[in-house]
Amino acid sequence: MRTTLKIVLPLIVSVASVSLLFAGYQVRNERRILRNDLARRAEILAESLQESVEHELGRGQERSLHRLVERYGQRQHLQGIAIYDTAAHLLALTPGLEPDLPLHPTAATKAMHDDKGAGEFLRPEETSAPQTSDAVPVHVYALPLHRDNEVAGALVLVHDTSYIEIQVSHTLRDALLDALVQTLLISALALLLVRWTFTGPLTRTFKWVRTLRTGQLNPPPALLQGEIMEQLHHEVTHLARDLHSARAAAETEARLRDSNASLWTAERLRVSLRDRLQDQPLFVVSNREPYMHVFDGKDKTMRMIVPASGVVTALEPLLLACNGTWVANGSGNADREMVDAHDRLRVPPDRPSYTLRRVWLSDEEDKGYYDGFSNEGLWPLCHIAHTRPIFRPEDWLQYQRINQRFGRANYRPIHLLAEHHDHDAVTELYRAADVGLVTSLHDGMNLVCKEFVAARDDERGVLILSRFAGAAREMTEALIVNPYHVEECALALQRALTMPEAEQRERMASLRMTVREFNVYRWAGRMLADAGRLRLRGRIEARVQRHHDA
Numbered sequence: 001m002r003t004t005l006k007i008v009l010p011l012i013v014s015v016a017s018v019s020l021l022f023a024g025y026q027v028r029n030e031r032r033i034l035r036n037d038l039a040r041r042a043e044i045l046a047e048s049l050q051e052s053v054e055h056e057l058g059r060g061q062e063r064s065l066h067r068l069v070e071r072y073g074q075r076q077h078l079q080g081i082a083i084y085d086t087a088a089h090l091l092a093l094t095p096g097l098e099p100d101l102p103l104h105p106t107a108a109t110k111a112m113h114d115d116k117g118a119g120e121f122l123r124p125e126e127t128s129a130p131q132t133s134d135a136v137p138v139h140v141y142a143l144p145l146h147r148d149n150e151v152a153g154a155l156v157l158v159h160d161t162s163y164i165e166i167q168v169s170h171t172l173r174d175a176l177l178d179a180l181v182q183t184l185l186i187s188a189l190a191l192l193l194v195r196w197t198f199t200g201p202l203t204r205t206f207k208w209v210r211t212l213r214t215g216q217l218n219p220p221p222a223l224l225q226g227e228i229m230e231q232l233h234h235e236v237t238h239l240a241r242d243l244h245s246a247r248a249a250a251e252t253e254a255r256l257r258d259s260n261a262s263l264w265t266a267e268r269l270r271v272s273l274r275d276r277l278q279d280q281p282l283f284v285v286s287n288r289e290p291y292m293h294v295f296d297g298k299d300k301t302m303r304m305i306v307p308a309s310g311v312v313t314a315l316e317p318l319l320l321a322c323n324g325t326w327v328a329n330g331s332g333n334a335d336r337e338m339v340d341a342h343d344r345l346r347v348p349p350d351r352p353s354y355t356l357r358r359v360w361l362s363d364e365e366d367k368g369y370y371d372g373f374s375n376e377g378l379w380p381l382c383h384i385a386h387t388r389p390i391f392r393p394e395d396w397l398q399y400q401r402i403n404q405r406f407g408r409a410n411y412r413p414i415h416l417l418a419e420h421h422d423h424d425a426v427t428e429l430y431r432a433a434d435v436g437l438v439t440s441l442h443d444g445m446n447l448v449c450k451e452f453v454a455a456r457d458d459e460r461g462v463l464i465l466s467r468f469a470g471a472a473r474e475m476t477e478a479l480i481v482n483p484y485h486v487e488e489c490a491l492a493l494q495r496a497l498t499m500p501e502a503e504q505r506e507r508m509a510s511l512r513m514t515v516r517e518f519n520v521y522r523w524a525g526r527m528l529a530d531a532g533r534l535r536l537r538g539r540i541e542a543r544v545q546r547h548h549d550a
Contacts, residue, residue, distance in 0.1 A: 004191060004199050012187045019179030023172065030171045034164045035139070038077070039119050042141035042157050045078070046117065050143055053083060053155050057091075058147050065092035077163060079138065082156040083145070084108050097158060108154040111142035115151055118142050121161060137161045238351055264522030272525050273322045276532045282324030287370055289328035290316050291347050291356060293338045302334045304349060306423050310447040318524045319354040329366070330358030430455035435496045437464045439483035446471040449478070453515050459508040462496035464489070474514055477507040 049068075056064040069081040069092045080094025088109060110118040119142070124135035139161050145153040273282065288309045295302055306312065319326055330336065330343070335358055339345050343360070346352030361369070421429070430436065436452035438445045449463055449471050463478040465471065472480055479492045 004194050007194050007199070008187065008190045011190050012183065015186050016179070016183045019182055020176075023175030023179050026175045027168055027172045031164060031168045034167060035121065035161075038139055038159055038161065038164070039141065041076075042119060042139060042159055043117055043143075046141055046143040046155055046157050049081070050145065050155060054145050054147065054152075057083070057145055057152060062091060068092070069094045077160045079158040079160050082108075082158070083153060084112075084156065085153045086112060086151060091153065105140055105142065105156055107140045107142040108156050111144045111154050112151050115144050117144075137165065264519055264525055269318070269321050269521040269525050273528060276528060282319070282322055284315050284319060284324065284326045285328075286311050286315070286326070287329045287374070288312060289331065289335075289356060289358065290326060291349070292332035293334040294332045295334045302337065305332075305420060308421060308426065310445075313447045313451065314520055314523075317520045320348075321521065323354050325355045325357055327357045327359060329370075330360055336360075426451070427455045431458070433461060435462050435464060435493065437493070438466055438469060439464075439481070439489065440466040440469040441483055442468050443470045445469055449475065450515050453508065453511045456508055456512070459505045459512070460501065461508060462499055462504060463507075463511060464492045464496055474518055475511055477510045477514075 052068065053065070056068060065083055069083065080097030081092075082090060082094070082097060082105075083092040084105075085091055088105075107118045107120050119139060121139050122137060124137050127135050127138060137160075139159045140156060141159075142154045142156045144151050145155055288307055288311050290306065290309075290312045292305050292307055293302055294305060315326075318324075326347075330339075339358055343358050344355050345358075347354065347356045430452045433452075436449065438449045438452075445466075446469055449465050449469065452461070452463060453475070463475065465475060465478040465480055466483045467480050468483070472478070479496060481488050481492045483489065
């Protein structure tokens with residue numbers, strides 16, 4: 001409640017201040033309108049009497065003047081009429097009006113001097129009333145009188161203006177009451193809106209974070225839509241995920257420490273790299289980039305995809321844990337739209353943790369460097385290709401025709417999905433599969449089989465793994481086969497498809513433990529440790545050589 005008041009109190013003060021200022025403006029405007037209306041009516045009445053008074057004044061009939069002024073008393077706030085000569089001597093006066101007149105009306109003197117109408121508002125203390133309690137505020141309007149085209153005196157009209165102050169006080173009362181009601185209504189509405197759209201969701205988020213801190217993994221609370229709330233929800237969700245991951249890692253470390261075992265984690269790798277690299281930057285250089293931006297062919301909208309690549313799967317956790325820079329070929333047709341002036345951007349998009357530096361290659365460069373030397377030269381060399389495959393166009397066409405004929409006559413036991421699949425889609429396929437079949441003819445596809453095992457949190461499914469894959473030495477609970485032996489592969493498939501669930505769980509649980517222990521952080525830590533030792537050995541040999549040369 002205190003937080004809500006801190007947010008709403010400035011609004012309440014602002015609304016009240018604006019309402020009071022507006023009330024003051026209303027009162028001032030009401031007084032101005034009423035005074036202008038009275039002055040206008042006094043001017044019209046004076047002009048209507050001017051001709052009659054000038055006629056009687058010209059005849060010198062003071063008695064007629066007295067009868068005239070006596071008729072205009074106590075009429076619509078009109079207190080009375082007075083007539084002066086040029087010497088400011090009183091010629092005629094409405095009975096009872098004298099206390100309301102000043103001793104020397106300034107308006108009369110000004111009207112005769114300027115030969116035009118003049119008016120003024122007088123406070124009670126400026127009149128001739130013998131007692132202050134009897135005095136009232138008045139408006140005095142004077143119009144010059146003429147005889148033989150010369151100013152012969154002044155006609156003075158006196159109006160009681162006390163009704164103006166009464167009307168203004170009523171206006172002030174109503175304005176203050178309106179201001180109070182508006183302030184209360186707006187404040188109540190603001191309190192409800194703040195609690196509904198801000199403090200309420202924040203309170204639910206705080207309670208959710210508190211439950212996470214105690215170790216309970218609950219789904220995040222539902223928040224209202226809005227830019228601020230969505231950003232807050234986004235960041236808090238990541239914070240909760242990090243907290244849960246940190247707690248899980250701590251529990252795993254404690255459990256392994258208790259059993260005298262050791263597990264490489266992201267935090268352990270980060271600490272190890274910090275000690276070994278001594279704050280030197282970490283770079284990953286590869287042709288494949290971890291994130292691509294492409295234009296959708298239908299509506300030209302831009303979307304991001306994660307390339308299906310073992311390099312990305314293996315190395316991205318390293319940069320996510322330790323920060324750094326990934327230098328790669330910008331192969332997406334929308335990649336240039338997302339980088340800054342230095343061809344860089346922070347990734348992943350939802351949680352930037354490292355820098356992607358894109359390098360632009362022409363088609364000619366890509367064909368010579370990647371398709372040519374890398375794929376046709378280095379790849380066969382590194383994978384120990386025994387013979388060079390031979391492909392003939394006519395054989396390929398015949399192969400297509402036969403396969404289409406068999407496909408129309410029979411069911412399709414194998415579906416080849418020759419298209420891009422992001423990581424989430426591949427993970428769904430891993431979880432839905434009964435068998436994961438990895439038939440590497442040489443060392444390779446190690447990450448694929450480990451991804452399959454990591455995705456099977458249901459501890460179901462069977463992994464069939466080529467004996468030539470490097471992972472076969474670690475993942476002994478898989479069904480190990482010789483991919484060149486067709487009968488052996490067929491028997492392994494039959495065994496996998498008919499394997500009891502209990503055996504599947506035992507094998508998969510053991511495989512998942514192996515993957516969890518021999519993870520990417522352990523691999524990266526050992527690789528970088530070996531690199532550090534080689535660098536140190538090189539420095540020592542260089543110093544020894546310098547001493548020898550000396």
